[in-house]
Structure formats: structure tokens, C-alpha cells
Amino acid sequence: MASDRPRALSGIQPTSGSFHLGNYLGAIRQYVALQETHDAFYMVVDLHAITMPQDPKDLRANTRLSAAQLLAAGLDPERCTLFIQSHVPEHAQLGWVMNCITGFGEASRMTQFKDKSAKSGANNATVGLFTYPILQVADILLYQADSVPVGEDQRQHIELTRDLAERFNQRFGDTFTLPAAHIVKEVAKIYDLQDPAIKMSKSASSPKGLINLLDEPKVTEKKIKSAVTDTEAVIRFDTENKPGVSNLLTIYSTLTGESIPALEAAYEGKGYGALKTDLAGVMVDFVTPFKQRTQEYLDDPETLDSLLAKGAEKARAVAAETLAQTYDRLGFLPAKH
Numbered sequence: 001m002a003s004d005r006p007r008a009l010s011g012i013q014p015t016s017g018s019f020h021l022g023n024y025l026g027a028i029r030q031y032v033a034l035q036e037t038h039d040a041f042y043m044v045v046d047l048h049a050i051t052m053p054q055d056p057k058d059l060r061a062n063t064r065l066s067a068a069q070l071l072a073a074g075l076d077p078e079r080c081t082l083f084i085q086s087h088v089p090e091h092a093q094l095g096w097v098m099n100c101i102t103g104f105g106e107a108s109r110m111t112q113f114k115d116k117s118a119k120s121g122a123n124n125a126t127v128g129l130f131t132y133p134i135l136q137v138a139d140i141l142l143y144q145a146d147s148v149p150v151g152e153d154q155r156q157h158i159e160l161t162r163d164l165a166e167r168f169n170q171r172f173g174d175t176f177t178l179p180a181a182h183i184v185k186e187v188a189k190i191y192d193l194q195d196p197a198i199k200m201s202k203s204a205s206s207p208k209g210l211i212n213l214l215d216e217p218k219v220t221e222k223k224i225k226s227a228v229t230d231t232e233a234v235i236r237f238d239t240e241n242k243p244g245v246s247n248l249l250t251i252y253s254t255l256t257g258e259s260i261p262a263l264e265a266a267y268e269g270k271g272y273g274a275l276k277t278d279l280a281g282v283m284v285d286f287v288t289p290f291k292q293r294t295q296e297y298l299d300d301p302e303t304l305d306s307l308l309a310k311g312a313e314k315a316r317a318v319a320a321e322t323l324a325q326t327y328d329r330l331g332f333l334p335a336k337h
């Protein structure tokens with residue numbers, strides 16, 4: 001891992017059992033690709049997870065499960081740093097500092113907070129949920145990240161990160177790198193198979209629209225085959241008039257690397273049944289080994305946990321240096337050793 005490479009950092013929440021296809025195509029695939037070009041840091045953000053109520057047993061299991069799935073998807077601990085956020089205490093520490101330079105109004109404008117707090121009922125939202133984006137700022141700045149691979153919905157949080165980094169640098173001297181969001185447009189959005197007007201997400205109305213990577217391959221096949229299309233019976237990419245078919249083409253193209261025009265040409269004169277059968281085959285070939293590799297990591301938690309311990313150690317070396325510099329700039333009296 002050459003340290004002259006630009007640095008990438010991202011985090012994923014351990015709140016769902018199985019990752020879904022939208023997570024994978026929208027974010028995780030980019031994580032895997034960036035290992036080749038960047039000094040990449042990836043973490044499972046358990047501190048963020050507790051901004052919503054979590055059952056402790058599930059949280060622990062889902063944290064391991066998330067790490068196992070990231071490894072199964074192709075993150076290689078030799079080529080990136082994979083860790084659990086709470087294993088690196090500097091996140092909470094820098095988070096506090098960032099809280100103290102964020103305006104209340106500024107934090108109030110974060111749309112993800114507005115959405116999530118509306119869902120849980122205005123009076124049930126916690127202060128933790130309110131300051132969620134500010135902890136995310138700390139996550140990014142601790143590693144002096146240049147690039148942050150995320151989905152479109154995270155753009156505002158990256159903007160906040162840049163604003164706070166700039167503000168701190170101006171007040172206290174150059175300390176933090178200003179990061180850029182790394183959003184791959186074409187695959188940033190995978191839509192629900194039953195309701196292609198909405199993003200694929202685990203909170204969607206029907207489970208039939210959601211492809212979980214750890215579903216039984218038979219189930220995945222069935223979901224693809226019952227995906228909503230339209231009555232035109234022509235395979236053409238047209239998100240406006242044919243959102244269902246276009247979504248299937250996006251998924252197909254992203255998983256196989258075949259271009260959309262090439263797919264349109266290949267399916268000229270063929271029906272939706274043919275497209276769905278082939279795509280179901282592509283999906284099954286993808287999820288079968290994914291599921292198997294995930295299980296291998298889960299069956300050997302000791303190996304998994306020691307991988308994560310090594311990751312945390314590497315992450316801490318970087319995070320501690322940034323935090324020490326930040327504390328110094330703020331004028332904190334150093335503790336005597």
C-alpha cells in the first residue's frame with residue numbers, strides 16, 4: 001500500500017443483516033475498485049448505527065456480518081484498511097471538536113436528519129441523530145481523505161465536511177484535507193424492482209423489490225423474474241417511459257461490464273422474459289459465491305476479529321496523529337507522560 005496514493009475513506013452502517021444490490025452497485029463496488037488506486041480506509045460505522053435504536057445482540061452480529069460481507073465483496077485487508085469505527089476512539093473525540101465549530105442552523109439544514117427524524121416522530125429523534133453528520137465529518141477528516149465514495153444521498157454531508165474543514169483551517173491553521181465526494185453517476189441509483197420510481201432500499205414497501213445479497217439464489221431468481229416492466233415489450237433504455245426495464249438494464253450492465261447499447265442490440269426483437277432469465281442467471285452467479293465467502297468468514301469469527309483488530313491498529317496510527325495535531329491547534333494542554 002503506497003502512501004503516496006490519494007486517500008479514500010468510506011463507512012457503511014451495520015444496520016441491516018444482508019447488504020442489498022443497491023448498496024453493492026452504488027457503493028461497495030467502488031470501494032473494491034479504489035483499493036487499486038488509493039490508500040483506502042473502510043469502516044463499519046457502529047457509532048452511527050446507535051443514532052437509531054439497536055438491539056445490542058443484533059448490533060454485534062450485524063457488525064461482524066457487515067465486515068464479512070465487505071470482505072466477501074472483495075475488500076482485501078492487504079490492500080486496504082478495514083476496521084470498526086468504535087475500535088478507534090478518535091472518531092468520537094474529533095466528533096466533539098467538530099460539534100463545537102458547527103452552527104446549530106447549519107446542522108438543522110441536513111436533509112437526512114429531517115427525513116429520518118420525521119420518520120421516527122419529531123420528538124423521538126435523539127441529539128445523536130442530529131449530530132450524525134458531524135460525526136461523519138470527523139470520520140473523514142481524521143484520515144485526511146481526498147476522496148469519499150458514497151451514494152448521491154450523502155453529497156450534503158461531504159459538503160458539510162468541506163465547510164467544517166475549511167473553517168477549522170482558517171481559524172486554527174492548516175490541519176485538514178478538503179475531501180471530494182466520489183459518486184459514480186451511472187450506478188449511483190438502483191431502483192426498487194416492484195416500484196422503479198423509488199431507490200432500492202431496505203425500507204421499501206415490498207420485500208419483492210429488494211435484492212438481498214444473502215438471499216437464497218432461488219429467491220433472487222424469482223424476484224428478478226417478477227420485476228415490474230411495462231406493456232411495450234421492447235428492450236430499450238428509457239428511464240422516463242420505461243423505468244423498470246431501464247433498471248434491469250442498468251443492473252445487467254453494471255454486473256457484466258457490457259454496455260447498455262450493446263445489451264439493447266443483443267435483445268432486439270426479444271421479449272422481457274429472455275432478459276429476465278439471463279439477468280437472473282447473472283445474479284445467481286454473482287450471489288452464490290458471495291454468500292459462500294461471507295459464510296466462511298462468519299464460521300471463523302476469530303480470524304475475522306483479528307483481521308479487524310489489525311485494521312483498527314492501522315487506522316489508529318493515522319487517526320491519533322490527526323487528533324493530536326487538532327488538540328494542539330485548539331490550545332489543549334498536553335497530558336504529561
Ligand code: TRP
Nearest residue numbers: 009010011012045048136139150
Ligand atoms: N452516512 C453514511 C451513510 O449513511 C455512512 C458513513 C458514516 C460514512 N461515516 C462515513 C460514509 C464516512 C462516508 C464517509 O451511508
